[in-house]
Amino acid sequence: GQQVMQIPQYQHVQEGEDFTTYCNSSTTLSNIQWYKQRPGGHPVFLIQLVKSGEVKKQKRLTFQFGEAKKNSSLHITATQTTDVGTYFCAGPDWDDYKLSFGAGTTVTVRA
């Protein structure tokens, strides 16, 4: 079955620095979704990318979908303490019913 892999598993960042988390799928995806889970909370939808090579921005967050629609990245600039949490990518199966999540990147921020 489809596998979605995410690296790194942990990211320790100095406040104000940038970082990137990467997501790779074993199969071509119709779209990729990103979620954020704050400590003790539930996953919350951030964004969905559909087109090959698509780039979307949300303030300091930049999301990219690869040309082959098998990989994606999330880049955060000028990290703040509010960015703490676990970021998941997720891709649907071939029939768009099942959804596979990556293992997540857990971000901690040093003030």
Add this chain to the structure above:
Amino acid sequence: EAQVTQNPRYLITVTGKKLTVTCSQNMNHEYMSWYRQDPGLGLRQIYYSMNVEVTDKGDVPEGYKVSRKEKRNFPLILESPSPNQTSLYFCASSAGRGAYEQYFGPGTRLTVT
């Protein structure tokens, strides 16, 4: 307020004692699913439902049952819980299949001793 609710939020039980975790959504969503979250493994889909009376297995269905008799409710049933089912469980709903934005419930922390 649009939301997904789960009950109970915390549950400690013993091996073999049947339990049900309820899930309800008020957004008239057709698609609902259950996930378990374990450290280092992310969210793994247990079962999903495309509509009333239509369910299918996710990636880790063993040891779980579901039913979808009403559109708003999607309970998760553990007929004979075992310690390896100790986990954090999330219910989610979506306006259309797994390819669309998922709305998650607050989670149920289950411990099986």
